Amino acid sequence: MFGTKPRSAWLTGVLTTGIAAGLLTAAPAHAVVGPAAKDGEYAFTAQLDIGGQRSCTGALVDPQWVITAARCFADRPDQSTEVEPGAPKLKTVATIGRTDMSGDEGQTADIVELVPRADRDVVMARLAKPVTGITPVTVATNAAAQGETLRVTGYGRTEDEWAPERLHSAEFTVKAADTTLLKIGGADPANAAICAGDTGGPAFRTVSGRPELVALNSTSWQAGCFGADAAETRRDATSTRVDNLNLWVQNVRYRPVFAAAPWEKATHIASGYFTGGSAGGSRHMDMIVRWNDAEVTLYQGSDDKDPRHPFAAEYQLAEPPKPGKTTIWQHAKQITGASFGGGTDGLVVRWGDGELTQYTHVDAKGFHGEKMLAKAKNTLWPHAQQITAGRYSANQQRDDLLVTWDDGRVTLHPDIDTNGVADKAQKVIVNKNTTWTHATHISAGEFTGTKTMDLLVRWSDGEATLYPGVDTAGFHGETNVRPKKSYWTNTNAMAGGAYAANDRANDVIIPWANGSVSLYPGVDASGTHEEIKIVN
Known part of the structure; x- marks a missing residue:
């Protein structure tokens, strides 16, 4: 592991739309501090509206499955990643392939089933209907090496926006790794941070022009994020590895096929x-x-x-x-x-x-x-x-x-x-x-x-x-x-x-x-x- 930090200091990137958020926007808040994505770019990235109370990011790994952080669906996301399998407690809507949240491109679908992973902050979420015309991201089979650069996408806050309209992305460098986690930091530390709403967002590499999903956003110090503690200077984040969950993802994806x-x-x-x-x-x-x-x-x-x-x-x-x-x-x-x-x-x-x-x-x-x-x-x-x-x-x-x-x-x-x-x-x-x-x-x-x-x-x-x-x-x-x-x-x-x-x-x-x-x-x-x- 990467050492023990006080839980109160280690902030989750889940965006909770409380009273303050409601004063700014009635819509769920939406990204990684970094450049806005171009139209249609990283279309496999999903934005999750969880009961109108939380906003997270995920990745489409199958026409009918999104993978994201389990803590997005936990009763206390800042304290636990435990989630009961089955239907989510709160009505959850996934929007996939919509780079600009003010537009109507892409597709939306309710999430009807959760399949959590017991040993880490990961959950597979089944959509009520398959997504068409959007290529799912491939789950990597090779671990990220220390010093490797990964791209992270998300719909969370930016440095100066509480609810940005567009998907954002930034490059992050792997600083350390163990069997379940990656410690990452911005390749350009002054202009990259993982913020509230980015939880569950994909961290991926590109091989021969195709993205490979390596990890998912889990927790972050959130320095540089809108609304974060001004005294906080740490921008590192922890991502959950999925490159060694390839077979598990395959197992979960296959369940409804076998049943049918x-x-x-x-x-x-x-x-x-x-x-x-x-x-x-x-x-x-x-x-x-x-x-x-x-x-x-x-x-x-x-x-x-x-x-x-x-x-x-x-x-x-x-x-x-x-x-x-x-x-x-x-x-x-x-x-x-x-x-x-x-x-x-x-x-x-x-x-x-x-x-x-x-x-x-x-x-x-x-x-x-x-x-x-x-x-x-x-x-x-x-x-x-x-x-x-x-x-x-x-x-x-x-x-x-x-x-x-x-x-x-x-x-x-x-x-x-x-x-x-x-x-x-x-x-x-x-x-x-x-x-x-x-x-x-x-x-x-x-x-x-x-x-x-x-x-x-x-x-x-x-x-x-x-x-x-x-x-x-x-x-x-x-x-x-x-x-x-x-x-x-x-x-x-x-x-x-x-x-x-x-x-x-x-x-x-x-x-x-x-x-x-x-x-x-x-x-x-x-x-x-x-x-x-x-x-x-």
Whole structure:
């Protein structure tokens, strides 16, 4: 950090429109002491009117998201940066792309949701409608170096204006940095200061003609600002770093996109570390979804510790067929994520003609390492009903395939990468038990902490059963986790994975027939526990 200063001396740049402000202007006060911006310049800068009581600055980082200082929305901005997630307490209007506040260019939108960052003075603010025609600023990925010059923009006070009409900007030099903060000072100390109303304003560099957001205004001594203590001579300010929040910003931006997907049309899902990451890492597992129109989507796991937001991005792996055309994915009957060694996961697909295909690796660019496990038009595999891959044998480096059949059999195929699915390698766990013809969804998972993986089964009547520690010797007990005729009759698909704590694949994710999606974190031997609606 940069040393401790008395709180009473360290002034926030939030502009509060109290009685004195009301005597001067009925409008919210609007900038960094420095030259006025040219028309259309730095259009990504946003002016925030918070209930007619405060004015702040922010930056558009997505057509529907502005990033700014959390203290702008705190009950006591001069004392706290704590903000509750959700709708702001005061009606807040964002104006973006309006260099001259007396004009009508740019766009306005209400802020309807706040997503604060716990470890620093940052909040993402969602707009009620996307902004069009204004390019959002890119969040930098490189930290600011000591001595680097950044440009700061803001709608706050200037040296001689309480409520300036135009956006202002000035250059500031980085004097010191730590993991969350920058200490900055004016490149021209006599003509640059961060004032009330500039809080949350962007500090950015320009690379190849494009701005990169590095930090946000947080606090300032405000020397040289209109209305500031005439005895104050310090012009330094503290900005909050965002260059190391790139993934978090991406996670937050993606939330409404994920929620808007037509989850009632999801027919198959598969879990795995397809795009990198591993158990115990910082990222949640990825998920592959096959939709009823044969489109296939890969959802990349996020690094958000909040289990309500397990995904950060999506990639289309297969397009739906064009009118009058067909695609191979129309014929996919079952899919399961599987580990074949090598650090990232692949996929096993059972097709309608009985072909069984192994893809040794799947990533954002598609399917790789195709290997045929069973030829097309064979007489056996069209009778497979459900498949799931997991560590069910002594080989803990590669997955095994567990299969339920339409005659009630259950078979285990150890180390499918080496042995394939040949009869000589398979183990028959259940031999023609009609009960198993009712297994509607099955999923491997690490629910009970046993040496080998467990099996979760959802039956056609809505009952769900957990089989702990399945291995080549078969089943070793069972736990009923949902009764007959439970709500689980409405599942579209089901998969186990590491979507919450990231260390074990003991969470269950379910898209429902009504379009909602549930996550059950930390399922164990006693059954399912808390249900989190990640899509309502």
